[in-house]
Amino acid sequence: MRTRFDLLLILPAGLFALAFFVVPMARLALVGASGPEGLGAYFSVVTNARHREVMLATLALSAAVTVATLVLATAAALFLARHRFPGRGLLVAMLTFPLAFPGVVIGFMIILLAGRQGLIGQVSDALVGDKIVFAYSMAGLFTGYLYFSLPRVLITVMSGVETIDPAMAEAARSLGAKPWHVLRDVTLPALKPALVASGAIAFATAMGAFGTAFTLATDIDVMPMLIYTEFTLQANFATAGALAIVLGLVTWAALLVARAFGGASVAAAG
Numbered sequence: 001m002r003t004r005f006d007l008l009l010i011l012p013a014g015l016f017a018l019a020f021f022v023v024p025m026a027r028l029a030l031v032g033a034s035g036p037e038g039l040g041a042y043f044s045v046v047t048n049a050r051h052r053e054v055m056l057a058t059l060a061l062s063a064a065v066t067v068a069t070l071v072l073a074t075a076a077a078l079f080l081a082r083h084r085f086p087g088r089g090l091l092v093a094m095l096t097f098p099l100a101f102p103g104v105v106i107g108f109m110i111i112l113l114a115g116r117q118g119l120i121g122q123v124s125d126a127l128v129g130d131k132i133v134f135a136y137s138m139a140g141l142f143t144g145y146l147y148f149s150l151p152r153v154l155i156t157v158m159s160g161v162e163t164i165d166p167a168m169a170e171a172a173r174s175l176g177a178k179p180w181h182v183l184r185d186v187t188l189p190a191l192k193p194a195l196v197a198s199g200a201i202a203f204a205t206a207m208g209a210f211g212t213a214f215t216l217a218t219d220i221d222v223m224p225m226l227i228y229t230e231f232t233l234q235a236n237f238a239t240a241g242a243l244a245i246v247l248g249l250v251t252w253a254a255l256l257v258a259r260a261f262g263g264a265s266v267a268a269a270g
Contacts, residue, residue, distance in 0.1 A: 025248075028241045035238025042242045051226070051243065058223040059250070061138060062206035065145040069202045070195060072146075073153035078187070080154075081161035092158075096151040103148070103211020110144045110216060111135045136216055144212040149205060153198040160194025161187075200258035207251045223247045 033039050040047070045055045080092060098106065114120045114135040121131035134140050164187065172182045188195070210224040217225050223243065231240035 025245075029245055031237055032242030032245050033238070035236070035242075037238070041238055042246060044239065044242065045246055054221045054223055054226045055246075055250075057138070057221060058207060058247075061142060061145070061222065062203050065142060065149055065206045066199050066203045068142075068146055069149040069153045070199050073150050073198070074157050074191070074195065076150075077154055077157035077161050078183075081158050095154055098148050099151045101148065103144075103209055103213075104215050106144045106148055107212040107215025109147070110140050110212070114140055114143070136220070138220060140216050141213055141220055141222070144216065145206045145209060148209075148212070149202040152201050152205070156198035156201070157191065157194050160191045164190045196258050196261055200255050203254055203258075204251045207247065207254075 032041055035041050037044070044051045046052060076095065080088065101109075112118055114133060116131070116133055116135075118133070118135060121133050124130060124132040134143075168186050168190070169182050172186050173179075177185070208224060210228065213220055213222050213225050214228070224247075227240050227243045227247070230236045230243065
């Protein structure tokens, strides 16, 4: 009786996954192998120089965004979780506000900040007589990805900090440990599950994000834009499908590794 009830509980989620994940992914995999290259299309990220370069650039960008996000968000989370002051709630709300913005809006914000008529360009032109413009490059995309990754990581790490027993840090300090040693030997190891989980989320989001890249794509080659170009401009459905499957597999592999190192807490990220 218990088993039958459990099956009834999982049935809606199973039907949803079948209809909106398994069937579409299977169809996409078949489309990817339907081109002239057949199954060889799935190896184009190795055999095709441009595809390989774009994949490596996407991996490097996602890794850089993940590291920068973890460093900034961890520092902010440690401060916010340990201090209570007037306006703290408002500050946390402002830091998590980017969660409400779609990627296209973030792209426009980067253009307003670092575009040809952006604020940074106007200030640099007034100071040194030369406009600094980086919105339409990898630097602009990095800034955009960092902007929408920070809130996700910040929330997760703050929750992790609040679960740490303060007595552990107090015991370390009473034994003569300096603040840096407490951070390195006590706080960060205790935060490992939260850091790995949030890092996996940041990496996966950066690998597949499209809206911001589409808005800024003047001189940007990342996998989502390559797939979009193959699908819409070249009408190369097989290549686009194969690249989409490969992108998904690479991201899934990264999440799998993160879960292996971070434990079950990374399940939410995958």
